[in-house]
Amino acid sequence: MGILEVKDVGKRFGGLKALSDVNLSVKENSCHAIIGPNGAGKSTLLNCLVGKLIPDTGSVMFDGQSVLGRSPHEINQMGISRVFQTPEIFADLTVFENMMIPLFAKRDGAYRLHAYESVSNERALIEEAERMLDDVNMLDKRHMHSASMSRGDKRRLEMAMCLVQNPKLLLLDEPTAGMARADTNNTIDLLKEIKAKRDITIAIIEHDMHVVFSLADRITVLAQGTPLVEDAPENIKGHPKVQEAYLGE
Numbered sequence: 153m154g155i156l157e158v159k160d161v162g163k164r165f166g167g168l169k170a171l172s173d174v175n176l177s178v179k180e181n182s183c184h185a186i187i188g189p190n191g192a193g194k195s196t197l198l199n200c201l202v203g204k205l206i207p208d209t210g211s212v213m214f215d216g217q218s219v220l221g222r223s224p225h226e227i228n229q230m231g232i233s234r235v236f237q238t239p240e241i242f243a244d245l246t247v248f249e250n251m252m253i254p255l256f257a258k259r260d261g262a263y264r265l266h267a268y269e270s271v272s273n274e275r276a277l278i279e280e281a282e283r284m285l286d287d288v289n290m291l292d293k294r295h296m297h298s299a300s301m302s303r304g305d306k307r308r309l310e311m312a313m314c315l316v317q318n319p320k321l322l323l324l325d326e327p328t329a330g331m332a333r334a335d336t337n338n339t340i341d342l343l344k345e346i347k348a349k350r351d352i353t354i355a356i357i358e359h360d361m362h363v364v365f366s367l368a369d370r371i372t373v374l375a376q377g378t379p380l381v382e383d384a385p386e387n388i389k390g391h392p393k394v395q396e397a398y399l400g401e
């Protein structure tokens with residue numbers, strides 16, 4: 153049993169079958185890539201995992217519990233975090249100020265349980281922010297204005313803001329789309345560091361084959377809304393069915 157089990161998922165948009173008979177099992181602590189031509193249904197599938205869309209058929213189980221019928225917020229609380237294509241950070245704030253936002257949000261959930269909060273807890277938050285920034289090698293940039301950073305560093309900061317929630321599953325939809333090569337490599341290194349340092353499962357949708365083959369333990373090829381092949385990276389390269397799916401791209 154994988155940490156994420158997708159069974160017979162189907163999703164229609166009016167007359168368009170965006171997904172049909174999707175079966176996917178993502179092993180705990182692996183990096184599973186979902187690739188496929190434009191319009192294959194990759195983003196739709198991801199949206200079904202995070203509660204943004206509800207599949208018409210099938211089931212989605214995460215860590216032994218169904219995600220169907222839960223709100224995106226509840227699914228996030230179950231341990232699934234999603235990183236968007238464009239980094240979701242506040243450009244007007246410094247790196248450090250951005251980092252404090254998810255920490256305040258995390259604390260405020262428990263805050264209501266305590267009638268009194270001492271100043272020492274603010275210190276603890278600051279230390280946690282610094283530890284997290286150190287973890288993604290951004291501590292020396294903590295006073296920098298977020299707007300002036302490279303795409304790769306923005307991605308690094310966003311990832312740190314995501315990781316303070318301690319997600320069990322990190323979902324990424326084309327995290328390197330539109331990036332220059334240096335920023336793409338920076339993002340690959342970051343994801344490798346994250347994988348090495350923590351118990352985390354990564355599911356990544358990615359167009360850039362260099363990224364896919366640098367990171368993935370397992371690859372699912374989606375074509376016309378349905379999985380075509382699932383295999384180890386070395387068997388995906390040059391697979392006739394995969395080449396066929398990408399023809400005409």
Ligand code: ADP
Binds near residue numbers: 194196
């Ligand atoms: P991918 O991410 O693999 O490029 P998508 O999941 O975005 O593919 O899209 C799969 C298909 O579903 C496409 O034909 C797309 O036009 C269609 N589609 C996606 N979202 C919607 C929507 N909200 N309404 C109608 N059609 C959609």
Ligand code: MG
Binds near residue numbers: 194195196
């Ligand atoms: Mg997409």
